[in-house]
Amino acid sequence: MSTPKxxxxxxxxxxxxxxxxxxxxxxxxxxxxxxxxEEDAASLxxxxxxxxxxxxxxxxxxxxxxxxxxxxxxAGTVNDLAMMGAEPQYLSCGxxxxxxxxxxxxxxxxxxxxxxxxxxxxKIVCGDTKVVPKxxxxxxxxxxxxxxxxxKPGISVHAVRPGDAIILSRxxxxxxxxxxxxxxxxxxxxxxQSDCATLWPMVEQLIAANLPLHAMRDATRGGIAAVLNExxxxxxxxxxxxxxxxxVRDEVRGVCELxxxxxxxxANEGTFVIxxxxxxxxxxxxxxxxxxxxxxxxxxxxxxxxxxxxxxxxSPWGSKRYLELPAGELLxxxx
Amino acid sequence: MSTPKxxxxxxxxxxxxxxxxxxxxxxxxxxxxxxxxEEDAASLxxxxxxxxxxxxxxxxxxxxxxxxxxxxxxAGTVNDLAMMGAEPQYLSCGxxxxxxxxxxxxxxxxxxxxxxxxxxxxKIVCGDTKVVPKxxxxxxxxxxxxxxxxxKPGISVHAVRPGDAIILSRxxxxxxxxxxxxxxxxxxxxxxQSDCATLWPMVEQLIAANLPLHAMRDATRGGIAAVLNExxxxxxxxxxxxxxxxxVRDEVRGVCELxxxxxxxxANEGTFVIxxxxxxxxxxxxxxxxxxxxxxxxxxxxxxxxxxxxxxxxSPWGSKRYLELPAGELLxxxx
Numbered sequence: 155m156s157t158p159k160x161x162x163x164x165x166x167x168x169x170x171x172x173x174x175x176x177x178x179x180x181x182x183x184x185x186x187x188x189x190x191x192e193e194d195a196a197s198l199x200x201x202x203x204x205x206x207x208x209x210x211x212x213x214x215x216x217x218x219x220x221x222x223x224x225x226x227x228x229a230g231t232v233n234d235l236a237m238m239g240a241e242p243q244y245l246s247c248g249x250x251x252x253x254x255x256x257x258x259x260x261x262x263x264x265x266x267x268x269x270x271x272x273x274x275x276x277k278i279v280c281g282d283t284k285v286v287p288k289x290x291x292x293x294x295x296x297x298x299x300x301x302x303x304x305x306k307p308g309i310s311v312h313a314v315r316p317g318d319a320i321i322l323s324r325x326x327x328x329x330x331x332x333x334x335x336x337x338x339x340x341x342x343x344x345x346x347q348s349d350c351a352t353l354w355p356m357v358e359q360l361i362a363a364n365l366p367l368h369a370m371r372d373a374t375r376g377g378i379a380a381v382l383n384e385x386x387x388x389x390x391x392x393x394x395x396x397x398x399x400x401x402v403r404d405e406v407r408g409v410c411e412l413x414x415x416x417x418x419x420x421a422n423e424g425t426f427v428i429x430x431x432x433x434x435x436x437x438x439x440x441x442x443x444x445x446x447x448x449x450x451x452x453x454x455x456x457x458x459x460x461x462x463x464x465x466x467x468x469s470p471w472g473s474k475r476y477l478e479l480p481a482g483e484l485l486x487x488x489x
Numbered sequence: 490m491s492t493p494k495x496x497x498x499x500x501x502x503x504x505x506x507x508x509x510x511x512x513x514x515x516x517x518x519x520x521x522x523x524x525x526x527e528e529d530a531a532s533l534x535x536x537x538x539x540x541x542x543x544x545x546x547x548x549x550x551x552x553x554x555x556x557x558x559x560x561x562x563x564a565g566t567v568n569d570l571a572m573m574g575a576e577p578q579y580l581s582c583g584x585x586x587x588x589x590x591x592x593x594x595x596x597x598x599x600x601x602x603x604x605x606x607x608x609x610x611x612k613i614v615c616g617d618t619k620v621v622p623k624x625x626x627x628x629x630x631x632x633x634x635x636x637x638x639x640x641k642p643g644i645s646v647h648a649v650r651p652g653d654a655i656i657l658s659r660x661x662x663x664x665x666x667x668x669x670x671x672x673x674x675x676x677x678x679x680x681x682q683s684d685c686a687t688l689w690p691m692v693e694q695l696i697a698a699n700l701p702l703h704a705m706r707d708a709t710r711g712g713i714a715a716v717l718n719e720x721x722x723x724x725x726x727x728x729x730x731x732x733x734x735x736x737v738r739d740e741v742r743g744v745c746e747l748x749x750x751x752x753x754x755x756a757n758e759g760t761f762v763i764x765x766x767x768x769x770x771x772x773x774x775x776x777x778x779x780x781x782x783x784x785x786x787x788x789x790x791x792x793x794x795x796x797x798x799x800x801x802x803x804s805p806w807g808s809k810r811y812l813e814l815p816a817g818e819l820l821x822x823x824x
Contacts, residue, residue, distance in 0.1 A: 162818075168710025168756070169815035192723060193646055194569040194706055195542035197639060200535060207530035208581035208634055212619045212626075234529040246543035248632045250585070253821075282632075284547045287821055290627040291547075297583045297617075299543055299634035304532060311528055371529055375503025388527060421503070480504035483497075486588075486622055 161255040166285030176283060179261060183268040184278040188244075196279035198244055203307050205240035207231060208299040214487040216263070216293050218336045220328070220347030223296055224263035226423060226489055228270035229352045231298040233372045236357040237426065239306030242276040248297040249281070253288045260294065274354035276300065306361045313368040314389035319435040320455035321428040323356070323448045324349065325401035326378055330420030331409040333488055338413075346405040351424030351447050359441050360428075367438075369429040372422065374489060376480045379418040381427055382455075382465045383479040392461030395477065398470045399454040418467075419480040421488045429457060496590040501620025511618060514596060518603040519613040523579075531614035533579055538642050540575035542566060543634040549822040551598070551628050553671045555663070555682030558631055559598035561758060561824055563605035564687045565709070566633040571692040572705045572761065574641030577611040583632040584616070588623045595629065609689040611635065641696045648703040649724035654770035655790035656763040658691070658783045659684065660736035661713055665755030666744040668823055673748075681740040686759030686782050694776050695763075702773075704764040707757065709824060711815045714753040716762055717790075717800045718814040727796030730812065733805040734789040753802075754815040756823045764792060 164171040181189060188196045211227045221229075232242040247267070251260065271278065328349040335346060353372060360367060369389075371381045378400075386393050402417045410417055424447060430438060435453050442451035465477040499506040516524060523531045546562045556564075567577040582602070586595065606613065663684040670681060688707060695702060704724075706716045713735075721728050737752045745752055759782060765773060770788055777786035800812040 163821045164816070164818045166710075166821065167815065167817070167819040168712075168715050169754075169817065169819060171816060172710075173814065191645070191647070192719070193573060195540035195573040195575065195635075197573065197642075198539045198541055199537075200539050201537070202534075204533045204535050204539075204636075205530035206533055206579060206581060206636060207615050208583045208632065209617045210583035210585050210619050210632055212585055212621050214625075238528060238530040238532065240530065244541060246541060246634050248543050248545035248634075250545050250547055250630055280542050282544045284545050285821065286547050286627065289624075290549075290822070291630075292621065292625040295585055295626075295630065297543065297545055297632035297634075299581050299583075299632075300530075301539075301541060301636060307532075310526070312526070375501075375507075377503075380503050384527070419504075479508065480502065481499070481506060482502070482504065483499045484502040484504060486498045486501065486620065487625070 159257055161251045161253060161257060161285055163253050163285050163287060166283055172283060179264055180281060183264045186277045188279040200303060203304040204301055205235050205238040205304050206301050207234040210295060210297040211489055212295050212487050213489050215336050218348055219332050221350040222263055222266055223294065224267040225270050225350050227296040227298045228267050229350055229423060231300040232274045232276055233353045235300050235302040236354045237370045237372055238304060239309040239361060240302035240304045242274045242300055242354055243302040244279045245276050245298050245300040246280045247278050250284045250286060250291055250295040252291040252293055253285055255294055270352060273352040309367050309370055311369055311385055311388040314385045314391055314429040314457055315368060316391055316457050316459040317432055318368055318429040318457040319432045319453045320393060321435060321438060321451060322400060322454040323426045323442060324450045325403050326422055326425055327402060327406040327417040327420035329423040330485055330488060331406040334409055334413060334485060344405045349422050349424040353424060353426055356442055356445050356448055360438060363441050365430060365434055365438050367428060367430050370426060372426040374423060375421050377419045377421060378427060379477050379480050386465050387463050390462045392458040393455055393465045394458055395455035395467050397467050399452060401450050418477060419484060423489065494592055496586050496588060496592060496620055498588050498620050498622065501618055507618060514599055515616060518599045521612045523614040535638060538639040539636055540570050540573040540639050541636050542569040545630060545632040546824055547630050547822050548824050550671050553683055554667050556685035557598055557601055558629065559601040560605050560685050562631040562633045563602050564685055564758060566635040567609045567611055568688045568707045570635050570637040571689045572707055573639060574644040574696060575637035575639045577609045577635055577689055578637040579614045580611050580633050580635040581615045582613050585619045585621060585626055585630040587626040587628055588620055590629055605687060608687040644702050644705055646704055646720055646723040649720045649726055649764040649792055650703060651726055651792050651794040652767055653703055653764040653792040654767045654788045655728060656770060656773060656786060657735060657789040658761045658777060659785045660738050661757055661760055662737060662741040662752040662755035664758040665820055665823060666741040669744055669748060669820060679740045684757050684759040688759060688761055691777055691780050691783055695773060698776050700765060700769055700773050702763060702765050705761055707761040709758060710756050712754045712756060713762060714812050714815050721800050722798050725797045727793040728790055728800045729793055730790035730802050732802050734787060736785050753812060754819060758824065
């Protein structure tokens with residue numbers, strides 16, 4: 155029997171072909187003791203407070219500057235755990251694959267996932283593979299769920315307090331702009347690429363420094379506008395931002411102007427915000443500056459009692475306006 | 490603003506419309522304290538060995554006799570935990586929805602999920618919603634992952650031993666046959682419906698009875714043929730089955746004859762097999778008989794040292810043949 159070059163319906167049938175695909179492709183790339191048990195569920199030894207999260211990825215195109223759907227799927231779920239102060243330990247992955255998808259491309263995605271896992275030390279311990287007929291999905295969709303021990307309990311959207319500083323880890327909007335550029339066939343002569351990255355190494359150091367982190371969140375769909383509005387609402391506080399302090403690359407500004415977006419609404423996949431007491435902000439920023447990905451980390455705003463539930467953006471010219479929760483279509487299939 | 494009747498791309502954008510959909514539809518149906526925290530990840534208090542599993546559901550049609558994709562998504566993941574001797578405690582759910590999908594149908598699916606959760610007491614504690622443009626998916630796909638405390642450690646595909654009895658919980662093939670009938674527009678004048686069911690109540694009683702269960706598995710894709718072949722291989726044992734002992738409904742036999750399937754290869758969604766020492770099989774069967782869904786539970790085979798790695802089916806006429814791991818396309822989008 156010759157090995158097929160494309161995914162066939164039988165690869166999702168639960169029989170011999172599926173066993174072969176799983177054995178050759180997934181087990182080889184993700185190999186670990188727990189996965190190899192091949193039980194209905196992975197058996198894990200965990201104690202204490204545990205974070206549990208899930209994300210499905212449907213990004214289009216599947217490959218883009220700075221990553222692919224596989225990198226996104228690992229970094230996204232690892233980051234959701236990290237943002238809760240949890241060590242990313244165990245991940246599941248569920249593939250929905252369209253019949254006819256190139257096995258070579260699937261392999262590339264899977265190998266990217268394996269490489270990205272190394273950055274946090276998380277392991278894929280269980281999975282699922284479904285194949286749908288041609289035309290019933292678009293290439294490949296990936297769900298990753300994850301669990302991890304919470305090393306620093308209490309980090310919460312509800313813990314944001316008046317007087318907190320808002321730290322932003324880097325410039326915003328790169329993921330959204332990179333996907334939009336790829337989709338529109340924009341040949342930018344620049345280095346614009348997705349910020350997609352595993353954030354655990356930075357978070358691990360912030361936790362090790364024993365800083366009183368109040369809230370942390372990666373600014374994915376809806377950008378920093380969505381995160382900060384959620385914080386303002388959940389914690390019933392006001393958030394004041396300095397537009398000047400928020401780094402935005404020229405290429406991102408360009409894409410925004412071309413297509414009528416605001417950089418604060420654009421998705422990021424490796425950019426996060428922290429709320430923590432003003433007096434330890436400098437120390438946190440020092441820790442972050444050790445990492446290339448955070449070398450622009452800075453204070454971009456403060457939390458106030460006034461204007462509870464609102465985010466206010468101060469322009470460099472002294473004017474101010476509400477930064478609203480984004481609405482409308484934004485960019486479909488951004489992650 | 491009038492409420493739309495169909496899912497729109499903005500419902501997956503991470504902004505206002507998504508927040509509304511999540512708040513109104515998902516939070517209302519799945520309401521619990523942990524979910525309401527709205528963090529990036531749910532925070533759970535768990536101790537000891539924990540089972541972790543994932544499944545994506547792409548069944549077509551979405552609604553069928555005996556259930557819908559929502560019932561399947563809950564029962565499927567709960568059952569994977571139960572089969573490891575784990576109490577199904579916390580589930581995640583990730584929706585991938587096609588633009589234009591009727592919100593009323595989505596609501597029906599979500600309400601079915603909420604009702605099915607009650608049968609095990611499991612809670613949905615985190616989720617994710619993605620919307621893809623029309624034509625990029627077929628209706629709705631659901632991923633459910635789950636975690637639960639292992640109450641009875643050691644249940645494992647590797648623990649099947651020569652001398653074990655193989656117990657089958659009920660008649661086989663109903664899910665596969667029901668989906669096939671629905672897909673082909675077969676108007677059976679019968680009661681044929683999917684066996685889709687949450688198996689935790691039966692497993693909970695088996696655990697409470699403190700029986701030395703060696704292995705348990707629900708016979709989903711690939712049917713009992715796939716499960717028993719996996720057991721034979723993983724535990725390096727032979728499995729001998731009595732064809733006569735395996736209950737198959739006439740309607741399932743009919744569908745099999747019409748379409749050229751074997752009932753052992755057909756998927757089930759609420760039917761499981763147990764391997765345990767012969768001498769306590771009767772006690773286990775007594776426990777199972779308390780449940781309507783298991784009132785046909787019986788011994789259908791035995792585990793042998795001979796024929797390691799093979800499953801042998803004994804016909805009522807004294808002949809025997811290998812029951813192979815299913816191969817080929819079987820039924821795409823069966824679950």
